[in-house]
Amino acid sequence: MTGPPGVSTAGRPITAGLLTDPSGVPRAQAMLQRAQWAALAFGKYDKSSVDRIVHAAAQAGAARAREYAEWAVRETGFGVAEHKVLKNLASSTGLVEAYAGHDYVTPRIDPVAKLVEIPRPAGVVLALTPSTNPVATVFVKALLALMTRSAVVVSPHPLARECSADAARALAAAAVAAGAPDGVIQVVDEPSVPLISALMADERTSVIVATGGTAVVRAAYSSGNPAIGVGPGNVPVLVDATADLGKAAQRIADSKSFDNSILCTNESVLIVTEAAAATLLRHLKRAGCHLLEPADRDRIRGLVFPGGQFDTRFVGQDATWIAEQAGVRVPGTTRVLLAPFPLAVPEEPLSHEKLCPVLGMVTVPGEAPGIDAARAVLRIGGKGHSAAIHSTNPATIMAYGAALDVLRVAVNAGSSLGSAGIQTGLAPSMTIGTGFFGRSSVGENLQPKHLVQWTRLAYNSDPAEVFGDFAGLDPWQVPAGPVPPYPLASNLAEPSSSRTPLPAPGPAAGARPGLDALRAEIRRVVLEELRALTGGESRG
């Protein structure tokens, strides 16, 4: 067939106003319904089946890490492809390795407390993914859902629509081929504000996992559905004289230039004690940071914050390009523009979040004023998010962590990957819980446990009541064949080779019965991809 009914073969819309809802809401609601069915089936899968599916999906993502990295940069114009490859790998096979020993499927038995805990998946996860880390976030959310046996509907940021949708489909195809229920991962092709609002408020949505701007996160919390939303960052990094200043400089430069500062965990304001400043600056210069003279700093500030507001044109752009746009001459090797300013106050634009390789810098007389300065940075933005410190003094590090309204502090690590759990022991995630400080329900990096709850069988604590023997009891099953099965007529014991169905007259028909249904499904997904690529013109 050619496109949906209501659109002619020539691609011209017929009675478009009558027949198509421009916001695509009904179609997206049908996705939630399909996801609900998938989740219902998936919630009965056993651990080994889940593992197989998770690995297959992760490998499918990792196999195309580079392709998607380049696609994301091409589509959004943000970031550094090389760094996105790393994020895509960390968010696919890396993520699975990080949770290799974890089990969100098998019931837990605690004979001492006389408790049995049965894991119960969220169900339908609505994943809002950003333009800044599009594919990596799709990977993480889809894989967390798979690990915990939920279905996920991905609603990508419009700027990163195509690469996000394709990545979601790639994981979906691999998951289904490995035995996952049909519809376990779906993606909205044409996201829009009314569509996302409708999905967030839909009663079939079990939980919204929102990564994006403040507006979308607040909308998620206002939807009436459970939500895990995270706020923006504005990361202070304190360096004192006890740190290894060479390493600190290298880590800060690497982190600030990683993917051109597109991670919300990237350093925003460097706070350095006077005792450390000169040495640190020398090392920073060697690591590719260019210290701006006051006049150049003002040009950069004026360019990146016209009228005091951050210009999103500069998100994820190269430092040299930004300098060039501002008419500032910098060495060609410059990775980070270092912009000194005296005081972190709201009217100073450089003390606000900067998703580009411009790093504010404040010099302070000592550690205590440094902590005050970091608190000031967080008053301006980024509450609950991340901070970093380079120091070898546990007292300073403890004081810093206890004073700052953040829920993670990367210590002697770059914040971009440190706070995101890739270079630290934190949970690896691009979705950083900002907790109560940041008006979020989650204070940790998003991880599988946030998508699963537990039914607890709680025995009478009276010692006379004997705890049952639950060893070996597993309520879950290995799925028998494709889920759902192809609806064969009940008088067919098994598919007959003589029955050759007609070629598919469009996306809605034509699967071969029985065991071949799986293959047909994969073919269908591939055809859909082709159709999407050719703008719906191909004849199926």
Place this chain on the structure above:
Amino acid sequence: MAEELIAFPSKGEMLEASRQFWNPDKTQFWVDSGVPLVIDRREGYFIYDVDGKRLIDVHLNGGTYNLGHRNPEVMAAVTAAMQRFDIGNHHFPSLARTALAEALVNTAPPGLAKVVFGSGGGEAIDIALKTARHATRKRKIVSVAKAYHGHTGLAVATGDERFAALFLADRPDEFTHVPFNDLAAMEQALRGRDVAAVIMETIPATYGFPLPAPGYLEGTKRLCEQHGALYIADEVQTGLMRTGELWAITKHGIAPDILVTGKGISGGMYPVSAVLVSDAAAGWLSEDGFAHMSTFGGAELGCVAALKTLEITCRPEIRSMVFYIAGLLGAGLRRIQSAYPDWFTGIRQDGLVMGLEFDHPQGAKHVMKRLYENGVWAIFSTLDPRVLQFKPGLLMTPELCGELLDRVAVSVGAARDDARGAGASGRRRP
């Protein structure tokens, strides 16, 4: 009965008026059957009696309400269309008819190239039969015994004599009936090469959805080709994704010469039916386009309803859901069956097309009555009252499926006791 669009002082008086002015026999039949249903408001898969009783509809008027009663998307499309269109003028090329014809051809089995519209299934069957006769210059039509293709002039003659003889509309010389699932009888009927067409519901609905034996439809199609007859697929009840494919006939690898759709294509909102015809069979449309006329055939509001219905039905999400619903309900029904193996004797299922067999000549009537009491509306098979037609909708949710199965389990058990107590008697045929 307050605040309704149309109100009677009481249900009893309404039924009395129905007996007096509408159809005395039919009105009384339902009262006697223990299903004194007068449907008032309706929404999704729920219908509400005028007294407020809620029923889950798994009759759906043969799939008319596949997408639920008053599907909001279909309503919105028809409401919007009414701001600009009406039934239209059947003589002229029309925006809506052309768009629907194109959409139907694009989603049809290969080879179907033209669309003729009617206002209901019977009319569409008549168009199909007339088309076959014109194309082959032959008069005979073969259908299966206990077939049901509608009540119009030609359609009624293809079906059971129950509906034809009463009106002296049976024509045994032109309309041959052969036993279902009997290829030898089919060959015998076609051997004379004087048959214009075999018309076949892909799964005969009114006969209780007996499933075609493996190879039967395929063999019939081969025989048609051998003996110069056309194959007409009546997909009025089996089409529109009910079996998990848009048209059930494609599950058999058959490209019919003519395909008929009705009921569900209307979205349950505005009557329309359609006949999809291969170029080879569509000669009359070039020879004399005025040869068949129908003022309401392809009424433009109906075409808009149908376009929207087809668009919804073709969404990949819907097809996936049909698989899930079929799987869940099939498994649930088999569980119920295992509790009453000597009573609930069979489940005929192809996707959401289901016939439930009971071990009693009027078994399905007993089940129907108990289902009604327990909040489910399903109808027995007119031509085989052992079998209950069970036709859940395409958009059923998991929760509603669970509720439905709970109600069915209780009703099947109660009906067994009724039937065993009542012996083999039952009210006369409807």
